Amino acid sequence: MSLDINRKANRVIGYPLIHSQSPLLHNTVYEGMGINAMMIANAHSELSALIQSIKTLSIELTAVTMPFKELVLQYLDDCSSEVKILKTANTIIQRDGQLYGYNTDVDGIAFAFSSVDLHEKRVLVIGAGGAARAMGYFLKISKAKIIWMNRTPNKAMALADEFGGEVIFYDNVSDVGLDIIINTTPVGLYPNGGQSPLPHYVFNEKQIVFDMVYNPAITALLKQAQKAQAKIISGLDMFIGQGVKQIELLTGRKIDDPLLINELKKILLQHQRGLCL
Ligand code: ATR
Numbered sequence: 001m002s003l004d005i006n007r008k009a010n011r012v013i014g015y016p017l018i019h020s021q022s023p024l025l026h027n028t029v030y031e032g033m034g035i036n037a038m039m040i041a042n043a044h045s046e047l048s049a050l051i052q053s054i055k056t057l058s059i060e061l062t063a064v065t066m067p068f069k070e071l072v073l074q075y076l077d078d079c080s081s082e083v084k085i086l087k088t089a090n091t092i093i094q095r096d097g098q099l100y101g102y103n104t105d106v107d108g109i110a111f112a113f114s115s116v117d118l119h120e121k122r123v124l125v126i127g128a129g130g131a132a133r134a135m136g137y138f139l140k141i142s143k144a145k146i147i148w149m150n151r152t153p154n155k156a157m158a159l160a161d162e163f164g165g166e167v168i169f170y171d172n173v174s175d176v177g178l179d180i181i182i183n184t185t186p187v188g189l190y191p192n193g194g195q196s197p198l199p200h201y202v203f204n205e206k207q208i209v210f211d212m213v214y215n216p217a218i219t220a221l222l223k224q225a226q227k228a229q230a231k232i233i234s235g236l237d238m239f240i241g242q243g244v245k246q247i248e249l250l251t252g253r254k255i256d257d258p259l260l261i262n263e264l265k266k267i268l269l270q271h272q273r274g275l276c277l
Contacts, residue, residue: 008037009057010250013050014065017043019190019215019275021268022063025243028267032260035251039063051075054094061250062092063243069130076101085137088130091246104245105134111241112233116208118142122177124168126197127184128155131212135184136163147176151185174202181225183211188219190275196220203228214239215272240264 012022026039037060044050047068054062064072069088073079076089079101083089089101121144125135128150136159139146146165148156156167168176187197193216203209209225214235222232244255255261 004036006036008060010037010039010061010063011042011050011054011059012039012063012065013042013044013047013054014068015043015045017041017065020065021215021239021271022065022243024268024271025240025264026063026247028264029244029247029255029260032257032263033247033251033253033255035247037061037250047071047075051099054092054099055097058094058097060094061246062094063246064090064092073101075099082106082137086130086133088133090242091249093249102246102249103134104242104249105131105238106138107245108238108240108242109135109138111244112210112235112237113138113142116180116233118144118180120145121179122147123180123182124149124173124176124178125159125165125182125184126150128152128159129184131184132159133163135182135212136165140164144180147178149173173198178202179207181207181209181221181230183213183219183221186213188216188221189213190215190272194220196224198224200224200227203230205229207231208233210238211235212238215275217269217272236265236268240268 023039023041030037072089077098082103083101086103089103091102091104093100123139123144124147125132126149140163148160148165148167150156160167183197185197187195203225207230209230210233211219211221212235213219217234217236225232
């Protein structure tokens, strides 16, 4: 294999990064679209060191993941309106030595919900962290009726103040009518799969259930929903949507070839199955 000195090396930064599928997502799309770049995982506990390296090496695109999505804001020269509202960024684009922050999680959510009408729907959001904020923002602009539920109720109340909606407690979850159920907590995430944030009797066949956990693609929550014949949306769709948007921001090219998206999904699923062996 020959070394291509013109190939751009993009980064995903986080800590730890052992199970990140971002390099696989990016590298598959780069190859599919003939983009002369590669994505490399760079795990380090010190964000300042990672930022220094991005600047020194003039890295064009950096995907930012846990636990740096909030902390990264202090290093940005400018950012999108979504970053200002959500107070988190998952993408840095470097132009002329300046770091611009974006949040493509909302684009990922929009991609996952592209065939769902949320208007006036009663939507349960479980969790009240950064992922829930992105969800709340999207639900607010989609004019849904948000029902917040979190282990620490105060945090759910703060999000209800900011994005609208009501707050319920875990004990009351089966008493309220729900059209859509969304998990934004890490419950069910690999390698601790098998756990669901909700009891099975909450689900019915009229509902839509979305889990932001994308590995495994079909979580315990989604299995419960399938059993009740609810429609399910995998977090893998959001993961694909947010990653594809990062590449669109970098290249200015629209990525909407269904063949490429399907192939990408297949490759990510195969990789997840490999991890579970
Ligand atoms: P993220 O930015 O990915 O949303 P986060 O800000 O740490 O991550 O938020 C995680 C959310 O999942 C929080 O709402 C957390 O509940 P608390 O506010 O009570 O901490 C919730 N969460 C995490 N682990 C959970 C668990 N085992 N059961 C229920 N909720 C959990």
